[in-house]
Every structure is written in C-alpha cells, then in structure tokens.
Amino acid sequence: MRCAIVHYHELALKGRNRPFFEGKLVRHIRTALKGLGIARVEPLQGRIRVVLKDEARWEPVKERLTRVFGIANFSLNHAVPLDLNKPNLEFLKSAAGEVIRDIPFSTFRVSTRRADKRFPLTSMDVDRAIGAHIVALTGKKVDLSHPDLTIHIEMMARQSYVAAGKEQGPGGMPTGVSGKVACLLSGGIDSPVASYRMLKRGCKATFVHFHGRPFVTRASEEKVREIAELLTRYQLYSRLYLVPFGEIQRQIVLGAPAPFRVVLYRRMMVRIAEELARRDKCWALVTGDSLGQVASQTPENLGVVEDAAHLPLLRPLIGMDKLEITEQAQQIGTFETSIEPDQDCCKLFVPAHPSTRTSLDYIRKVERGLDIDTLVKQGLDKTELAEFTYP
Numbered sequence: 001m002r003c004a005i006v007h008y009h010e011l012a013l014k015g016r017n018r019p020f021f022e023g024k025l026v027r028h029i030r031t032a033l034k035g036l037g038i039a040r041v042e043p044l045q046g047r048i049r050v051v052l053k054d055e056a057r058w059e060p061v062k063e064r065l066t067r068v069f070g071i072a073n074f075s076l077n078h079a080v081p082l083d084l085n086k087p088n089l090e091f092l093k094s095a096a097g098e099v100i101r102d103i104p105f106s107t108f109r110v111s112t113r114r115a116d117k118r119f120p121l122t123s124m125d126v127d128r129a130i131g132a133h134i135v136a137l138t139g140k141k142v143d144l145s146h147p148d149l150t151i152h153i154e155m156m157a158r159q160s161y162v163a164a165g166k167e168q169g170p171g172g173m174p175t176g177v178s179g180k181v182a183c184l185l186s187g188g189i190d191s192p193v194a195s196y197r198m199l200k201r202g203c204k205a206t207f208v209h210f211h212g213r214p215f216v217t218r219a220s221e222e223k224v225r226e227i228a229e230l231l232t233r234y235q236l237y238s239r240l241y242l243v244p245f246g247e248i249q250r251q252i253v254l255g256a257p258a259p260f261r262v263v264l265y266r267r268m269m270v271r272i273a274e275e276l277a278r279r280d281k282c283w284a285l286v287t288g289d290s291l292g293q294v295a296s297q298t299p300e301n302l303g304v305v306e307d308a309a310h311l312p313l314l315r316p317l318i319g320m321d322k323l324e325i326t327e328q329a330q331q332i333g334t335f336e337t338s339i340e341p342d343q344d345c346c347k348l349f350v351p352a353h354p355s356t357r358t359s360l361d362y363i364r365k366v367e368r369g370l371d372i373d374t375l376v377k378q379g380l381d382k383t384e385l386a387e388f389t390y391p
C-alpha cells in the first residue's frame with residue numbers, strides 16, 4: 001500500500017488545541033487533494049496518513065501538499081504489515097528495495113524510529129539489517145553524516161512505513177485556526193506577500209481591492225483577481241471585494257489640499273475595508289506597508305492612517321526590506337503578476353509632493369469638511385464580490 005505520511009510541527013500543535021488543529025489540517029488536506037485518487041486521509045498517532053489508490057500519481061499529490069500550511073514535512077511511503085510476535089524484516093527489506101528504485105544516489109543511511117516500543121529489535125538493529133540489505137542489493141555506500149539519501153523507517157503498532165527522502169512542507173499553522181482577516185490587496189508586490197504571511201499563521205483571508213473605475217480601465221482589477229486566484233491555492237476558497245474608489249478620490253481632491261490626499265485616501269480605504277471585514281467576521285485588517293517605503297509609510301503617516309481603524313491594523317511586512325519582500329513574492333508565485341503594468345487607483349490624482357509628516361489634528365480638521373459617512377456608504381453600495389476556489 002502506498003501512502004503519504006504527513007508530519008506537522010509538534011510544537012505548534014501541542015497541548016489542548018491539538019485535536020482542533022489536527023482536525024483542521026486533516027480536512028484541509030482532504031480538500032486540497034480532491035481529484036487526485038486519494039482513498040483516505042486520517043490522523044494516526046501524531047501524524048496524518050494519506051492513503052493513495054493504485055491509480056494515484058505522486059507528483060501532483062506532492063505539489064499540492066507543499067502548499068498546505070501546518071505541514072512540516074511529508075514523504076511517500078510503502079506500508080508493510082508488522083507482526084509484533086514474529087518480527088519479519090523480509091517485508092521491510094523488500095519495501096526498502098522498492099522505494100529506492102527510481103532514486104539516484106551513491107551514499108545513503110537508514111534512520112528508524114519505533115513508535116511502538118514492543119517491537120523486540122531496537123532502531124539500531126533495524127538500521128543495520130536494512131542498511132546491509134541495501135548495500136548487498138545496490139553496492140552503494142553507507143554514509144551516516146552526509147548521505148545523498150536517507151531511508152526512513154517508522155515502526156507503528158500494526159504497520160511499518162518505509163520512505164525514501166523527505167519533502168519540506170510550508171510550515172506555519174493549519175488554515176482557519178487563527179480566524180479570518182481582511183487583506184487590502186493593491187496589485188503591487190507587497191500586499192500579496194503580507195496576505196501570504198497571515199495565511200501561513202493560520203488565518204483565512206478575505207481580500208479587498210479599491211479600483212479607479214470609471215477613471216481608469218480594468219487593469220489593476222484584473223491583476224488583483226489573478227493574485228487572489230494565486231493565493232487561493234493556499235486557502236482553497238477566497239472572497240475578493242472590489243470597491244470603486246475613483247469617485248471617492250475625486251471628492252477628496254475637491255475638499256482637501258493636495259499634499260494630504262494620499263493619507264486621506266488611505267484612511268477612507270481603512271474605513272470601507274473595516275465595514276467589509278465586519279461583514280465577513282474578520283478580526284483584523286492587513287496591509288503591505290513597509291516602514292519608509294513611500295510617503296504613506298513614514299512613521300508619522302502610518303499612525304495617522306491607523307487612527308481611522310477600530311479593528312487591529314496589521315502590517316506583517318513593516319520591518320522587511322524591499323529585497324526580502326521581492327524574494328518572498330517570487331517564492332510564492334505572485335511576483336510576475338504584480339509587476340505587470342497597470343492603472344491603479346493610487347496613481348489617480350496623486351499630488352506631486354505628498355506630505356510625509358501629516359498631523360492627526362490637521363487631518364481630522366480637513367475631514368470635517370468631507371461627508372465621510374456618505375463616502376463610505378457610496379463605496380460599499382457599489383462593491384462587487386468575486387469568489388475563488390481551488391482546486
């Protein structure tokens with residue numbers, strides 16, 4: 001029988017929360033592997049076992065598991081029966097010979113763990129016996145410190161598992177264990193990375209995008225739809241709210257001095273996003289701000305923008321360099337879409353010299369001249385919803 005054995009980070013999942021975390025992870029894996037010929041996904045003594053049907057291919061299963069948060073590592077295994085009274089190493093030997101068949105290597109080691117200590121042989125005994133068998137079979141050398149390949153053997157109550165190599169999972173916490181957050185997605189490089197980092201910590205994300213229609217074409221919106229779709233590969237279902245912002249910006253332009261527009265736009269975005277966040281029961285707002293990157297991200301302006309929020313305003317990238325953010329965008333697959341040229345609402349009515357040190361008192365005074373509630377309502381009324389599912 002072939003199966004994937006999935007290990008999660010024991011530290012993150014320890015304690016009273018464990019059944020809750022494990023349940024979320026099992027259900028997420030089930031959905032993520034839909035259509036790939038999976039017989040069962042089940043918790044099994046601190047691990048999760050994914051049983052493959054005969055027709056299942058390993059490559060696509062592997063590809064999807066690398067995006068399931070909460071997985072520390074996983075491997076393809078051959079399971080063999082284990083009779084405690086009659087320890088039969090022959091089964092283990094043939095399974096070991098089987099798993100290494102298509103794998104190129106010149107040095108190897110065997111690493112055995114006994115989950116069931118009733119088995120009379122120690123892990124070292126098993127390491128030696130299987131190691132000797134592989135040497136006899138292939139003529140390859142044992143290297144205990146830097147092997148090309150490690151053959152992992154796990155001995156459980158009724159079965160043993162033999163695996164060649166180990167795949168890294170993405171780590172993090174299972175999707176959904178940390179509640180829901182509303183991520184402001186701009187179509188730039190940073191906000192998809194900020195969203196990813198919250199997804200990785202176990203949050204589900206609702207996305208909110210402000211577009212410049214009718215003053216710009218649909219370009220930024222199309223990009224954001226694509227990015228939402230890419231991020232959906234990690235959480236399997238996403239909602240994206242598309243808020244028309246061009247008219248609101250025009251009103252701000254009419255009622256406020258040019259240098260303060262950018263901060264006023266951001267405060268309006270925060271207010272509207274917060275209403276949508278409450279609709280979806282989100283506990284926080286998330287932006288891709290990084291300290292000092294642009295005028296709206298100076299120490300003074302970050303505070304002035306945050307003042308408009310009542311929910312926590314999270315900025316997971318605040319201490320990261322552009323270079324670090326860019327690397328992560330490449331890793332998670334959103335970079336190429338983010339750098340496509342677009343017409344973003346942020347490029348509409350942008351002042352030549354935005355204020356970098358806005359005072360909160362002053363901004364509040366300017367806002368008294370605007371009908372904030374009506375502007376928020378106007379944005380919400382025309383908001384559209386797009387939904388995405390994966391696979």
Ligand code: ATP
Pocket residue numbers: 183184185186187188189190191192208209210211269286287288289293294296297344345346
């Ligand atoms: P990004 O690369 O994410 O666009 P940025 O470095 O260009 O970020 P800003 O344009 O100042 O910085 O935006 C800061 C954050 O504000 C963004 O990361 C995003 O979370 C939010 N934001 C900006 N514009 C929009 C928008 N049109 N729709 C939704 N959120 C936005």
Ligand code: MG
Pocket residue numbers: 186188189346
């Ligand atoms: Mg931007």
